[in-house]
Amino acid sequence: VIVGAGSPAQVPALIDDLSQGRDATLPLRVQYARAADRHELHFSPRDLMGEMLRPVQRPRFVAIVASSELATALMANPVAPDGFVVEGHVAGGHNAPPRGPLALDSDGQPQYGPADEVDCTQMVKLGKPFWLAGSYGKPGGLQRALRRGAAGIQVGTAFALCQESGIADPLKRAILQRVADGQTSVRTDPRASPTTFPFKVFQFPESLSDAAVYRGRKRTCDAGMLRTPFKTESGGVGYRCPAESETLFAKKGGRPQNTVGRMCLCNGLLATIGLGAVRPGGYREPPLITLGAHVSDLRAFLPAGRTSYTAADVIARLEAPLTSTSFSTPLARSC
Ligand SMILES: Cc1cc2nc3c(=O)[nH]c(=O)nc-3n(C[C@H](O)[C@H](O)[C@H](O)COP(=O)(O)O)c2cc1C
Numbered sequence: 001v002i003v004g005a006g007s008p009a010q011v012p013a014l015i016d017d018l019s020q021g022r023d024a025t026l027p028l029r030v031q032y033a034r035a036a037d038r039h040e041l042h043f044s045p046r047d048l049m050g051e052m053l054r055p056v057q058r059p060r061f062v063a064i065v066a067s068s069e070l071a072t073a074l075m076a077n078p079v080a081p082d083g084f085v086v087e088g089h090v091a092g093g094h095n096a097p098p099r100g101p102l103a104l105d106s107d108g109q110p111q112y113g114p115a116d117e118v119d120c121t122q123m124v125k126l127g128k129p130f131w132l133a134g135s136y137g138k139p140g141g142l143q144r145a146l147r148r149g150a151a152g153i154q155v156g157t158a159f160a161l162c163q164e165s166g167i168a169d170p171l172k173r174a175i176l177q178r179v180a181d182g183q184t185s186v187r188t189d190p191r192a193s194p195t196t197f198p199f200k201v202f203q204f205p206e207s208l209s210d211a212a213v214y215r216g217r218k219r220t221c222d223a224g225m226l227r228t229p230f231k232t233e234s235g236g237v238g239y240r241c242p243a244e245s246e247t248l249f250a251k252k253g254g255r256p257q258n259t260v261g262r263m264c265l266c267n268g269l270l271a272t273i274g275l276g277a278v279r280p281g282g283y284r285e286p287p288l289i290t291l292g293a294h295v296s297d298l299r300a301f302l303p304a305g306r307t308s309y310t311a312a313d314v315i316a317r318l319e320a321p322l323t324s325t326s327f328s329t330p331l332a333r334s335c
Pocket of ligand 1: 003004005064091092094133134135136137155156157158292293
């Protein structure tokens with residue numbers, strides 16, 4: 001079980017309970033609720049499985065962290081993680097925000113600095129295996145991670161565009177064409193994600209990264225996977241998402257400025273894997289593509305005459321001994 005999402009402090013105890021078939025409880029933060037009000041999510045394996053319920057071997061738990069401090073804090077919990085994925089801010093998907101007050105560069109991207117580099121010597125001291133993530137999926141990346149004391153690496157971007165990945169084929173082909181043409185741009189968007197975490201957005205004309213496509217989409221929240229609970233005036237629990245209709249969000253007591261620039265990750269990411277909703281009238285939900293900062297490195301897989309590559313090609317390139325031909329792109333040279 002590999003979980004990040006802020007601090008996964010509760011997860012090891014959940015895994016203990018569920019693997020033993022015990023009822024599990026997860027405390028929920030409900031906005032505006034009084035401290036005395038307890039909100040919890042209950043799950044009873046026995047209610048679901050009845051007599052069929054058997055304990056299972058406890059799966060190991062690997063926490064995704066962006067700092068050795070968080071890893072150290074998690075180790076102090078009664079049930080500590082069995083290992084860590086240490087993810088840097090160049091990785092695809094969500095990124096941890098920079099340490100300290102948020103400063104943006106001239107393009108509105110969060111500015112990361114030396115304080116955001118993870119101290120691997122501290123990770124080694126924790127005595128648990130860890131895997132480094134964030135632009136390690138290129139020649140030399142694995143060796144670099146091993147030298148720093150890691151057990152290995154976690155790779156996302158290189159696999160996201162291989163033949164086996166779930167990204168819809170026509171979209172994948174178009175993205176790879178851009179990679180081959182050397183025309184890639186990835187923005188760390190501090191506003192896009194309703195979670196408020198920075199999110200890597202690949203800039204692509206027919207996707208939500210395009211201002212006209214973004215404006216042309218009617219904001220709607222019908223998948224609801226990133227909604228947050230809040231206490232309603234009548235004392236119940238409501239759900240809202242800052243990427244939903246601004247009017248609805250405001251009606252639910254949300255602050256209008258919280259909606260600015262938010263993207264519907266649910267509908268956008270579903271569209272990216274070819275499961276986008278088609279609205280009455282034929283409007284197709286546009287994709288939202290997330291890839292890591294070093295996507296341009298994938299050009300190495302696309303020499304003249306090749307338009308695709310496989311997961312095995314990625315593995316082979318990661319395992320290949322370093323030679324001068326491994327460094328066929330300027331970015332690869334930087335590792
Ligand atoms: C398309 C894509 C989707 C991802 N989705 C998630 C996710 O849902 N949860 C998560 O913890 N990490 C996610 N990641 C991050 C990867 O698990 C991985 O840590 C990261 O991609 C490694 O850096 P790299 O992209 O430079 O290889 C995603 C990455 C990509 C490229």
